[in-house]
Amino acid sequence: MKSNHNGGGRPLDGRPTKRRLKTKPILILLALLLLGNLLWFIAWVIPNGPTGSGEEVASVEGVSITREDWMVAMEEQYGKATLLELVNAKVMDTAAQEYDIEVTDKEIDLELALIRSAQDGAITNVQSLNQEITRQKLRSQLILDKVLTKDVVIEDEKVQTFYNENQSLYNVPTTFRASLIVLQSESDAQDAVKELDNGSSFDVLARELSVDISSGSLGGDIGFISEGQENIDPAVVTAASKLEVNQWSDAVSLANGRYGVVFVQDIAKAQTFSYENIKDHIKRELALEQLPQSVSPEAFWREFNTKWFYGE
Known part of the structure; x- marks a missing residue:
C-alpha cells in the first residue's frame, strides 16, 4: 500500500513508514x-565434447550446426x-x-x-x-x-530507529523453492503424477506439458514462494507446505480453474533477525543511500x- 509522505519522511498521519532500503537492485x-x-x-x-570444432551438435534438413x-x-x-x-x-x-x-x-x-x-x-x-x-x-x-x-558514518540511533520502524521486514517466513506443472484438467494432472511416479523428470514434463509458458520454459521453476505472496495461488503454497524436499504433490485445484502438480526443490525455514543480527546490514544499506x-x-x-x- 502506498502512503503520501511529507518532507520528514513519514506518512501524513504521523505513523512510521515501513519501507525497504534501496539495496542493490x-x-x-x-x-x-x-x-x-x-x-x-x-x-x-566445452571439456566434455570432442576437441574437433567440426563436431555436429544439431542438424536441420541435413544441414549441420x-x-x-x-x-x-x-x-x-x-x-x-x-x-x-x-x-x-x-x-x-x-x-x-x-x-x-x-x-x-x-x-x-x-x-x-x-x-x-x-x-x-x-x-x-x-x-x-x-x-x-x-x-x-x-x-x-x-x-x-x-x-x-x-x-x-551512520549513527547507531538511526540504525535502531530504522529497525524499530521496519521490524516486520526481518521476520522472514518459511519459503519453498518450488516448481509447478499447470494442466488444463484434473485428469491431465493425474496423468502427469503417474508419469512422475514412473520415473519421469519433473523438469522435462514441465517443459513438455505445462500450459503456463513462463514457468514451463524454466522446467516449472517458480522460485521461492511463501504464504501470503500475492502473485502465487494460495493452493500452490498450501501444497508445497505439505511436501518434503524432492517430493511432488497430487493434482492441485488452482484458482483459475486449471490444475497443477507442485514439486519442492528446497525449503528455507522461517527466520527472525534480531537487531544484533541485522544492524550491520542496515547500517551498510543506509550508508549506500548517502x-x-x-x-x-x-x-x-x-x-x-x-x-x-x-x-x-
Whole structure:
C-alpha cells in the first residue's frame, strides 16, 4: 500500500513508514547471476565434447550446426558480459585483500534470506540459479558495498530507529523453492503424477506439458514462494507446505480453474533477525543511500591495473 509522505519522511498521519532500503537492485543482481550460470554451462559443455570444432551438435534438413558454430554464437551474444563478470569478481577479490575486507558465510546467508523474502511477481521467474554462483555473486556485491561505505558514518540511533520502524521486514517466513506443472484438467494432472511416479523428470514434463509458458520454459521453476505472496495461488503454497524436499504433490485445484502438480526443490525455514543480527546490514544499506551515485566494480579497474580481451 502506498502512503503520501511529507518532507520528514513519514506518512501524513504521523505513523512510521515501513519501507525497504534501496539495496542493490535485485533484478539486476539476479540477471547477473543468470549470466554466471551461462558461464558455468559453457565451461561444462566445452571439456566434455570432442576437441574437433567440426563436431555436429544439431542438424536441420541435413544441414549441420557444428560445435564451432555454437561456441561462436554464444561468444557473440554473451561472451563480453560473461567475461565482464569474471573480471569484476576478480577485481572485488583483489579489493577485499587491499582494503582488508571480510565477507562471512553468515552475511551471505542473511542476504539470501532477505532476497527470498522480497520476491514478487517481477522476479519470481528469474530463478534457475546455481547456488555456488549465487553465493559468489553476493560475496562480490558485499565486498563492493563494504568498500564504498567504509568511510560513511551512520549513527547507531538511526540504525535502531530504522529497525524499530521496519521490524516486520526481518521476520522472514518459511519459503519453498518450488516448481509447478499447470494442466488444463484434473485428469491431465493425474496423468502427469503417474508419469512422475514412473520415473519421469519433473523438469522435462514441465517443459513438455505445462500450459503456463513462463514457468514451463524454466522446467516449472517458480522460485521461492511463501504464504501470503500475492502473485502465487494460495493452493500452490498450501501444497508445497505439505511436501518434503524432492517430493511432488497430487493434482492441485488452482484458482483459475486449471490444475497443477507442485514439486519442492528446497525449503528455507522461517527466520527472525534480531537487531544484533541485522544492524550491520542496515547500517551498510543506509550508508549506500548517502552515496551520490551508484558505483560498479569497473570503477576499480584502473586502481588494480585491469586489462581484458575487449580492450576498453
